[in-house]
Amino acid sequence: MQSQNDQILSYLKKGMSLTPLEALQFYGTMRLAARVYELKSKGWPIECERVQMGEVIVGRYSLPVNKDLWP
Numbered sequence: 001m002q003s004q005n006d007q008i009l010s011y012l013k014k015g016m017s018l019t020p021l022e023a024l025q026f027y028g029t030m031r032l033a034a035r036v037y038e039l040k041s042k043g044w045p046i047e048c049e050r051v052q053m054g055e056v057i058v059g060r061y062s063l064p065v066n067k068d069l070w071p
Contacts, residue, residue, distance in 0.1 A: 004027050004028070004029045004035055005035050005038055005039055007027050008029075008032070008035050008036075008039070009039055009044065011026070012044075012046065012061065012063045013063060013070075015062075015063075015065070016062070017049075017060045017061060017062035018032065018061050018062070019032075019051070019059070019061075020032045020033070020058055020059070021053070023035070032059075032061065033059065036048070036061050042071070044063065044070070044071060045063065045064055045069050045070065046062070047062055047063070048060070048061050
């Protein structure tokens with residue numbers, strides 16, 4: 001079975017973006033920022049855009065489109 005990090009990275013590599021609520025629904029993690037931190041420490045250039053969802057602002061994480069920036 002793939003780790004949460006592997007699952008999240010695979011999802012982002014497909015050109016998708018991910019919010020904490022989606023990460024909870026899809027992968028059962030309540031700590032998306034921690035998973036992103038771990039992936040960034042391995043060289044993945046994950047970007048974070050702040051988006052308004054209802055009355056809260058959350059991060060929407062994605063990889064750059066330019067795959068030359070990927071490790």
